Amino acid sequence: MNNLYSNHRKSLMSRLSDGLTLLSGGAEVLRNGDVSHPFRQDSDFLYLSGVGEPNCHLLLDPKRRTSTLFIQRIDAHHKVWEGYVPGLAECRKLYGFERVAYSDELPKRLKKAKKGYRKFYPNIAALAKHAKLLPLKKKPCLELADLLQELRALKDEGELALMKKAGDITARAHRRVMDQARPGMREYEAQALFDSACLGSGLKHLAFPSIVAAGNNGAVLHYRKNDAVLKNGELLLVDAGAEHNGYAADITRTFPVGRRFTPLQRDVYAIVLETQKSCIEMLRPGLNSAELHVHSMTMLADGLKSIGLLTGDTTGLVESEAVRLFYPHGIGHLLGLDVHDGAGGSKRKLENPFKFPIRFVAKLEPGFVITIEPGLYFIEALLNDPKKRAKYKNSVRFSKAEKMLGFGGVRIEDDLLVRNGAPLNLTDSRVCPKEIAQIEDVRRAALCRSS
Numbered sequence: 001m002n003n004l005y006s007n008h009r010k011s012l013m014s015r016l017s018d019g020l021t022l023l024s025g026g027a028e029v030l031r032n033g034d035v036s037h038p039f040r041q042d043s044d045f046l047y048l049s050g051v052g053e054p055n056c057h058l059l060l061d062p063k064r065r066t067s068t069l070f071i072q073r074i075d076a077h078h079k080v081w082e083g084y085v086p087g088l089a090e091c092r093k094l095y096g097f098e099r100v101a102y103s104d105e106l107p108k109r110l111k112k113a114k115k116g117y118r119k120f121y122p123n124i125a126a127l128a129k130h131a132k133l134l135p136l137k138k139k140p141c142l143e144l145a146d147l148l149q150e151l152r153a154l155k156d157e158g159e160l161a162l163m164k165k166a167g168d169i170t171a172r173a174h175r176r177v178m179d180q181a182r183p184g185m186r187e188y189e190a191q192a193l194f195d196s197a198c199l200g201s202g203l204k205h206l207a208f209p210s211i212v213a214a215g216n217n218g219a220v221l222h223y224r225k226n227d228a229v230l231k232n233g234e235l236l237l238v239d240a241g242a243e244h245n246g247y248a249a250d251i252t253r254t255f256p257v258g259r260r261f262t263p264l265q266r267d268v269y270a271i272v273l274e275t276q277k278s279c280i281e282m283l284r285p286g287l288n289s290a291e292l293h294v295h296s297m298t299m300l301a302d303g304l305k306s307i308g309l310l311t312g313d314t315t316g317l318v319e320s321e322a323v324r325l326f327y328p329h330g331i332g333h334l335l336g337l338d339v340h341d342g343a344g345g346s347k348r349k350l351e352n353p354f355k356f357p358i359r360f361v362a363k364l365e366p367g368f369v370i371t372i373e374p375g376l377y378f379i380e381a382l383l384n385d386p387k388k389r390a391k392y393k394n395s396v397r398f399s400k401a402e403k404m405l406g407f408g409g410v411r412i413e414d415d416l417l418v419r420n421g422a423p424l425n426l427t428d429s430r431v432c433p434k435e436i437a438q439i440e441d442v443r444r445a446a447l448c449r450s451s
């Protein structure tokens with residue numbers, strides 16, 4: 001385990017060998033009174049150290065080939081209220097650092113380490129805290145942040161093992177919701193099924209607040225309220241994931257609250273499912289992620305034509321972005337220590353070959369983990385927007401689309417490892433099915449049990 005982080009430090013130091021790198025980790029954020037928000041370490045700091053404690057710093061000295069972890073000095077008051085925190089010797093062992101010191105020694109140590117260096121690479125938090133200690137030119141953080149994005153995009157074996165476990169437990173938690181959700185429940189009760197399944201399987205933290213959206217709430221892309229009642233005849237969209245040592249899973253399943261999809265739900269679902277499977281098949285090293293996104297737009301546009309919501313030439317529907325009225329997000333994102341894990345650094349950035357804007361344009365490489373998550377939504381704010389109605393009057397059948405308001409949305413999301421040959425799907429569909437027949441089997445059994 002410790003090797004994982006020391007290897008990350010080594011590769012960073014070999015790339016920034018001409019300067020001293022200083023990172024400050026996260027600090028606790030006060031919620032109110034004496035209560036802090038749950039602490040989550042800064043992802044770059046976690047990548048290089050594995051340390052989950054707040055108020056730490058990391059000094060990387062490539063010339064002397066040393067890395068020093070600075071931890072906070074704990075006083076009696078802290079011990080009384082917060083309890084045990086590992087000390088110097090334990091941190092050395094626990095996190096595999098050759099040097100561990102208290103944070104109050106940082107100025108002195110830094111002064112010594114600065115000798116022989118003209119370049120310094122602080123992260124933003126270190127710059128904010130230690131600006132006086134570092135002679136810096138402007139925008140000094142960008143190079144470090146960019147390099148960390150580049151390094152973090154490629155997952156090594158140790159990271160993949162963590163992500164696989166996060167994926168496995170997340171898939172099982174989704175299955176539990178599919179097995180136990182029933183009409184009359186609140187969304188947060190379904191959320192409790194998911195969240196507690198992750199905690200109960202040894203993963204204490206979620207990668208993001210679970211999105212549990214019934215019916216029309218499925219049309220809210222980052223829905224957070226989770227308090228509506230699940231109604232028979234509606235769909236339930238669950239987009240949620242656990243994290244394991246900081247490494248995220250991010251899976252979405254959409255299924256009927258009752259036993260079966262309605263014919264209309266089935267049609268919309270089948271379009272999204274075919275698109276998702278086709279995009280997964282297309283995944284390979286060297287592919288421009290923009291091509292993948294446009295492929296999903298094309299398939300969804302064709303599908304929307306087949307159910308009479310769009311009309312006209314498919315290429316035109318993609319290029320004019322008419323399809324974005326029903327699919328207003330990208331095909332996916334890199335996944336890692338952040339659920340939206342950056343875009344692989346500026347080196348991998350490609351020219352967008354299309355005439356319309358696309359957010360994630362990068363060349364895919366073996367070792368990337370990417371989500372594939374097409375969706376279709378019926379969003380009032382888009383379908384009733386007068387400007388959009390004027391612009392797309394010849395391509396969107398608004399009279400028909402209006403009748404879809406209230407439907408909500410369908411999204412299907414798996415996590416994929418890009419590798420030579422076919423990608424590896426980290427989301428086990430035998431555990432949390434995405435095929436219509438299998439979902440209906442699970443729901444039928446679920447509602448038989450609960451009735």
Ligand SMILES: [Mn+2]
Nearest residue numbers: 250371373413
């Ligand atoms: Mn996602």
